[in-house]
Amino acid sequence: MRSKAAHLVLVFAAITGLVDASARRLPPAVFRDPPSDAVDHVDPFIGNGGDSPNGSGGMIPSTAPPFAMTRWVAQTRENYVSVTPYNYTDGSIHGFQGTHQPAIWMGESAQVVLVPGLGDVRPRFEDRGMRFEHADEVVSASYYSVQLNDENDEGVFVEQSATSRVGHLRFTFTGNARPWVLLEASRASVMGSADPTNVTFPHGSVAVDASAREISGTNAERQDFIIGPNAAPSFRGYFVARFSEPILEWGTAGAGSGALRPNASSAEGAQVAAYVRFAEGVKSVDVRVGVSFISVEQARRNLEEEIPDGTALEETARGTRAAWAEKLDRIQIQGVDEEQKTVFYTGVFHALQYPYEQSEGGRYYSGYDDAVHEGESYTGYSIWDTFRAAWAWQILLAPERINGMVQSMLQDYVEGGWLPMWKNIVETNIMVGTHADSLIAEAVLKGFTDFDLDLAWEAVHKDATVPPEDDWTISYFDREENVGYEVRAGLSSVYETKGWVADDVHSESASRTLDYAYDDYAVSVLASQLNRSADAAFFLNRSLSTPFSIFNAGTGFMEARNASGAWAGPNEGWTEGDKWAYTFDVVHDVPALIARRGGNKSFVAFLDEHFDGGHNDHTNEPSHHIPYLYALAGAASRTQERVRSIAAENYNATVNGLSGNEDCGQMSAWYLFSAVGFYPVDPVSGEYVVGSPFFDHISIDLPGSPRPLVISAPGASSGKPYVAGVTVDGVALESPIIRHEQIVRGADVAFSMSASPQAWASETLDVEGARGVRDEL
Numbered sequence: 001m002r003s004k005a006a007h008l009v010l011v012f013a014a015i016t017g018l019v020d021a022s023a024r025r026l027p028p029a030v031f032r033d034p035p036s037d038a039v040d041h042v043d044p045f046i047g048n049g050g051d052s053p054n055g056s057g058g059m060i061p062s063t064a065p066p067f068a069m070t071r072w073v074a075q076t077r078e079n080y081v082s083v084t085p086y087n088y089t090d091g092s093i094h095g096f097q098g099t100h101q102p103a104i105w106m107g108e109s110a111q112v113v114l115v116p117g118l119g120d121v122r123p124r125f126e127d128r129g130m131r132f133e134h135a136d137e138v139v140s141a142s143y144y145s146v147q148l149n150d151e152n153d154e155g156v157f158v159e160q161s162a163t164s165r166v167g168h169l170r171f172t173f174t175g176n177a178r179p180w181v182l183l184e185a186s187r188a189s190v191m192g193s194a195d196p197t198n199v200t201f202p203h204g205s206v207a208v209d210a211s212a213r214e215i216s217g218t219n220a221e222r223q224d225f226i227i228g229p230n231a232a233p234s235f236r237g238y239f240v241a242r243f244s245e246p247i248l249e250w251g252t253a254g255a256g257s258g259a260l261r262p263n264a265s266s267a268e269g270a271q272v273a274a275y276v277r278f279a280e281g282v283k284s285v286d287v288r289v290g291v292s293f294i295s296v297e298q299a300r301r302n303l304e305e306e307i308p309d310g311t312a313l314e315e316t317a318r319g320t321r322a323a324w325a326e327k328l329d330r331i332q333i334q335g336v337d338e339e340q341k342t343v344f345y346t347g348v349f350h351a352l353q354y355p356y357e358q359s360e361g362g363r364y365y366s367g368y369d370d371a372v373h374e375g376e377s378y379t380g381y382s383i384w385d386t387f388r389a390a391w392a393w394q395i396l397l398a399p400e401r402i403n404g405m406v407q408s409m410l411q412d413y414v415e416g417g418w419l420p421m422w423k424n425i426v427e428t429n430i431m432v433g434t435h436a437d438s439l440i441a442e443a444v445l446k447g448f449t450d451f452d453l454d455l456a457w458e459a460v461h462k463d464a465t466v467p468p469e470d471d472w473t474i475s476y477f478d479r480e481e482n483v484g485y486e487v488r489a490g491l492s493s494v495y496e497t498k499g500w501v502a503d504d505v506h507s508e509s510a511s512r513t514l515d516y517a518y519d520d521y522a523v524s525v526l527a528s529q530l531n532r533s534a535d536a537a538f539f540l541n542r543s544l545s546t547p548f549s550i551f552n553a554g555t556g557f558m559e560a561r562n563a564s565g566a567w568a569g570p571n572e573g574w575t576e577g578d579k580w581a582y583t584f585d586v587v588h589d590v591p592a593l594i595a596r597r598g599g600n601k602s603f604v605a606f607l608d609e610h611f612d613g614g615h616n617d618h619t620n621e622p623s624h625h626i627p628y629l630y631a632l633a634g635a636a637s638r639t640q641e642r643v644r645s646i647a648a649e650n651y652n653a654t655v656n657g658l659s660g661n662e663d664c665g666q667m668s669a670w671y672l673f674s675a676v677g678f679y680p681v682d683p684v685s686g687e688y689v690v691g692s693p694f695f696d697h698i699s700i701d702l703p704g705s706p707r708p709l710v711i712s713a714p715g716a717s718s719g720k721p722y723v724a725g726v727t728v729d730g731v732a733l734e735s736p737i738i739r740h741e742q743i744v745r746g747a748d749v750a751f752s753m754s755a756s757p758q759a760w761a762s763e764t765l766d767v768e769g770a771r772g773v774r775d776e777l
Contacts, residue, residue, distance in 0.1 A: 031143040031317050038328035039321055041338075041345040042141045047662055049655030051089045053082040054619070057658025057667060058104030059350065060086045061139045065323040066352040067378070067401065068164040069360070070098045070291050074146060078125055080190040080223055081107050088655045092129035093148055095184065096160055098167050098291055100237070102354050102380035104661055106424045107223025110237020113184040114169060114289060118154040118177035121260060123184070123253035123273045130156065141349055142321035152177070161317035164357055165302040167289040168316040173282075181285060182275040183241050184255050185217040201270030208265045208274050210247040215274045216240045216296050222425060229484045230416060230426035232367025237291060238299045242309075244286035249277040286313065293358065293365040293425075294372055302360055327352060327397060330703070335696025335717035342653040344675055347668035351393050354380040354664035355405060355423075367426035368416030375411060376404040381423040382664035384431035384515075385621050387438040389669035392680040395446055396744070399703055403450040406443050409436050410451060413459040418485045429486040430479065432508050432575055433515030434463035441526040441684050446740055457530055464523045464539060467492035477507040478575070488516055494563050499549030503560035503568035510550055510560035510573030511622075514585045517546035521588040522684045547586045551596055556606070558583045577622035580615035587625055587682040590632045600633045600764040607633070611642060618650045619660025624670050625681045628689040631736040632681070634764030637722055637757035639736075640692035643674050644721050647694065676700075677711055677751060678738050690736035690761070692721050693751055707746035713753050720753035725760050736761040 026032065026040055047057025062071035075097040076090035077083060084104050085097045095115035101108045115128055122128040130148035138145045145159040154175025161168045173179040186204025206217040219237040251262040256271035267274070278285060288311075290303025307316055328348055333341065355378040358364050364377035395402055412427075413419050419436035422428045437460040444453070468474070469484050471492040476483065490501030490512055501516070503509040521543035527536035552559045552567060557580075560573025570579045577585075584607075586593040594603045607630055610616060617623050627642035650659035651671050658667050673679040677693030693713040700709040714720075726733045727750045728742050743749065757765070 025138050025140075027138050027140050027143045027145075027317075030314055031140070032321070033318050034322055034325055036321070036325040036329055038331065038345050039141055039324050041342045042324070042328070042349045043342050043346050043653060044139050044141060044349070045088065045655045046343070046346045046653060047350070047655070047658035048084070048086065048088045049657075051087060053104055054661070056088075056656060058084060058661040058663075059658070060084050060099070061144065062099070063140070063142055063144050063160055063320065064162045065142075065164055065320045066327060066398070067354070067356050068162065069357045070100060070162065070165060070167065071353070072096060072098050072144075072160055072162040072167040072169075074144065074158075074160075075113055078187065078190075079108050079111075081105060088134070092131050093146065094125050094129040096158065096167070096169055098239075098289060100356075100425075102356065102424060103382055103664055105430075106422075106428070108189070109222045109224070109425050110219050110235070110291075110293065111221060112219060112237065112239045112289060112291060114167070114241065114287060115182040115184065116148075116156045116158060116171040116173070116179065116285075117182065118150060118156065118173060118175045118179050119152070121180050121182060121251075121253065121275050122258070123182055123255050123260070123275070124258040125187070125255075127258065128182070140321075141324045143317040150175075159313055161313055161320055163306040163316065163320065165291055165360055166306045167291075168286075168307055168311075168313055169289075170284065170286045170313045172284045178277065178280075179282070179285070180275050180277050181243070181287065182253065182273050183215045183217070183239075184273040185239075186219050186221060186270060186272055187255050188271060189221050189223055203268065203270065204272045205268035206252055206266065206272050206274035208247070208250040208252075208276065210250060210276075213243045213245070213247055214240055215276065216299070217272075217274070218296070224424050224428050226481050227430070227479050228426055228428040230367050232370060232426050234370050235293070235365070235367050235425060237293065238296045239289055239291050240296060240300045240303055241287055241289045242303060243276065243278075245278045245282050247276045248279055251275055292360055294360060294363060298360055298363075305361075324349065330397065330701040331698065333695045333698045336694070339653040340694065340717075343651050343657065343671065346653070346657075347651075347671050348397070350662055350668040351390055351665035351672060352398060354382065354386075355408075356380045358408070358425075366411070366415045368412060371415075373411070373415070376408060377411060378405050378408040379423050379425055380664060381409070381420050381436075382666070383421060383435045383439060384433060385663035385666040386669070387435040387442075387683065388621055388624055388666055389673055389680055389683070390665040391439050391442060392683050393665070393669045393672055395443065395448075396700075396702060399448070402443055402448045406440055406448065406456070407451040409440070410455050410459060413455070418487055419459050419463060421486065427485065429476065429483065432486075432489075432512045434460075434487055434519050435515070436460070437463050437519045437526070438522040438684055441522040441529070442686075444526055444529045445684065445686050446744070453530060457526065457532070460523050460526055461535070463487060464520060465491075472505065475505070475507045488512070488519075491516075495546075498565070499546050500561050502563035503573045504562040508573060508575040509568070510558060511575040511577065511582060513550050514547055514558065514582055517543050517586070518588055520546065525684045544589055544592065547589070548592070548596065553596075556583075556597060558585070576620045577617070578615075580610055581617065581620070581622040581626070584610070584626045584629060585622055588685070590629060590681075594633055600635075603633045604630060604635045604638065604764055607635075607638070616646075618646050621663065621666055624666070625679070628679050628681045628691060631689050631691070631761055634762060636690065636736045636761035637765065638762070639689070640722050643691045644694075647671060647674055677713065677749070686740040688738045688740070690723065690726060690733070690738060692716070692723060702744065702746060705744065705746040709743050709746050709749070711749045711751070713751035715753045715755075716751065720755050722754045722757050723760055724752040724754045724758040726751050
């Protein structure tokens with residue numbers, strides 16, 4: 001533990017710039033233990049640029065370990081759907097927030113905010129902001145600090161770290177006015193959109209126990225309560241904040257009105273907060289905030305177990321940094337510049353945040369049946385996004401989590417009746433398809449079976465065979481309120497009989513049709529793994545026939561259809577994509593798609609038209625697999641071109657370094673797999689399609705593997721983007737496919753790289769090889 005005198009020396013050095021922190025805002029040396037070049041290259045600012053939901057990646061510079069229940073972040077604005085709590089364009093900080101908002105398009109749940117200040121206590125958000133400069137911020141995966149100043153140039157130096165369920169902050173007051181700390185328990189909550197008239201007032205409570213140096217309380221905020229089938233009536237966030245210094249004065253406050261109640265020890269209502277003051281001369285205050293979804297008592301236990309009394313902030317940050325180093329240090333890359341290294345390791349940081357832990361002390365609150373259960377639980381499942389590649393990345397790098405994450409989904413099924421689609425505490429009905437089927441099938445295919453396999457089959461079989469209630473009468477448009485479980489809307493209308501979801505019955509019908517086809521394929525794979533041959537054959541047949549029920553041979557595109565069979569129009573029936581993106585969305589039967597488009601040459605020309613015509617939209621997930629389809633049509637060198645070009649255009653080491661919303665790790669997972677040199681176009685197949693590795697050498701120490709996965713590609717980073725051949729453990733690949741079992745126990749994957757397009761896996765192309773974007777490489 002550091003002495004208080006040593007700590008104040010460090011604070012002074014950091015404020016005055018004497019600490020050797022680079023322009024990349026690296027923490028002081030004491031907060032860079034254990035040493036890790038990989039963790040030092042994580043920049044949590046990436047993806048926070050822009051002042052609109054689509055103007056950045058929707059990420060925040062938060063501190064917490066992998067998959068943490070609560071992430072702690074400086075609060076520059078009040079967050080709700082489409083607004084995150086920190087935005088790089090802002091110039092004032094209004095507190096430090098423990099957030100459970102998993103993505104920019106999702107709502108907040110049970111947040112808690114800690115606010116330092118000097119002089120008069122200012123509980124209202126608009127009054128309590130203090131100005132800051134980005135030059136005064138230090139940001140990392142495990143430690144954050146910033147110098148704040150008010151209108152009187154009174155200052156607070158704030159340092160922050162966190163464990164999964166406890167935030168740890170240290171406030172050093174550099175001004176002369178008397179300091180205070182306020183805890184905001186509840187606020188006016190904007191629901192569903194930025195419309196300021198769409199406001200609710202969740203119940204909150206606070207209690208001050210001066211003898212224990214604590215503020216405790218509750219917050220019932222759950223912004224997504226207006227969507228989804230689960231009321232979760234008892235849901236609360238519980239918290240206990242414990243201060244290092246004796247509390248001499250206290251009171252409660254109206255977070256909306258700003259009215260103070262000195263000496264009041266408790267309060268409850270729609271907008272409440274509590275504040276405390278300390279003895280004259282106190283300049284540094286350490287505070288730990290334990291949070292829980294179960295009870296105040298559990299929040300206190302979380303605090304005492306994760307950050308016990310007497311733990312210095314440096315120790316907390318060291319443990320969190322070590323948790324990130326355990327993952328990031330497994331990957332060593334060579335032949336890479338500083339920017340590429342930052343993009344890569346920040347991508348790993350982003351891909352290991354969600355889903356997040358919902359259980360605590362071996363128990364969890366379930367909003368499905370409004371009860372507390374024994375077991376392990378996760379929430380923040382953005383499955384429509386993450387089934388594509390983020391899940392596959394977690395299977396490789398965090399396999400110790402996979403069984404628990406699947407078991408968590410099965411518990412949701414037992415308690416709520418269905419597997420999750422987009423779980424944010426409970427189901428929200430956001431996006432389409434039952435892609436938990438894909439997650440479970442991929443996990444079982446890749447060897448994860450430490451959960452109830454019979455229950456898993458029961459759950460995915462229900463997804464594929466049981467329609468939602470009132471299936472003929474509910475559209476299930478995006479964020480439709482007051483409806484039940486959406487699951488496979490359209491299953492009972494015409495999908496079961498004609499093969500498509502009717503556009504005049506359901507929203508996003510064409511996207512649903514194609515998504516359901518892939519989910520059927522996943523169900524067939526799981527059935528095969530469980531030796532259910534008849535079920536496997538049935539669902540495989542349905543998965544292969546369904547996509548082409550909406551293929552319009554007259555136009556060559558997938559198009560929505562009405563119940564009558566009539567075409568609904570080329571621009572109808574899509575979600576987060578269009579006819580261009582979705583026509584390529586038959587990843588489980590690419591040969592049939594190629595045949596429908598006239599064979600390999602015609603299909604490659606169609607892909608060229610897609611890319612050269614500006615139709616590819618990498619900001620949304622339906623486009624992510626498309627550049628890899630060239631390789632499956634005998635044009636691998638064109639895949640190599642397109643992947644390199646997409647990476648250069650959509651990823652960089654700035655606040656604007658993600659072109660689209662991160663969506664719980666999927667944007668980063670695309671980059672990570674592409675940088676390694678292969679991508680799971682069809683994740684449930686257990687196959688990866690070869691692309692073009694970005695680095696000369698990368699070694700990944702896969703957990704539980706007897707040897708590392710080593711990818712060597714000499715010259716890949718210095719003018720040789722094309723692949724002349726690939727071997728796996730010395731055996732040459734005849735086709736651009738690597739199977740999961742070839743690499744999961746470690747392997748030597750050797751790429752032969754070239755400066756010009758090569759014939760390998762490119763038999764469809766002419767002697768010149770790839771064209772078009774080649775000159776840009």
